[in-house]
Amino acid sequence: xxxxxxxxxxxxxxxxxxxxxxxxxxxxxxxxxxxxxxxxxxxxxxxxxxxxxxxxxxxxxxxxxxxxxxxxxxxx
Numbered sequence: 531x532x533x534x535x536x537x538x539x540x541x542x543x544x545x546x547x548x549x550x551x552x553x554x555x556x557x558x559x560x561x562x563x564x565x566x567x568x569x570x571x572x573x574x575x576x577x578x579x580x581x582x583x584x585x586x587x588x589x590x591x592x593x594x595x596x597x598x599x600x601x602x603x604x605x606x
Contacts, residue, residue: 534605537573538566538584544595546588552597554583577605 538551547568552560566572581604585597 531603531605534577534579535573535575536577536603536605537571538586539571540586540598542568542570542588544588545590546595547591548589550587550589550594552585552587555580557583557600557602559583560585579605581605 540549542549549566549568549572551564551566551572553562553564554560564572581602583600583602585600587597588595
């Protein structure tokens with residue numbers, strides 16, 4: 531988090547060709563799902579202030595995998 535800009539990075543440990551970022555405002559909840567590329571990074575500008583809980587799921591031709599551990603992100 532840099533100001534209100536948020537960058538999420540990850541390591542593609544399998545054969546994922548795309549990823550889905552699940553975002554919620556309470557733990558375990560998903561309010562928004564954003565598809566991101568397999569480039570191992572996604573950047574979001576001017577994110578509203580608040581506390582967010584994010585999880586990442588990999589996807590390929592066989593389907594979408596299980597979600598990663600949840601990470602708490604605080605945007606001032």
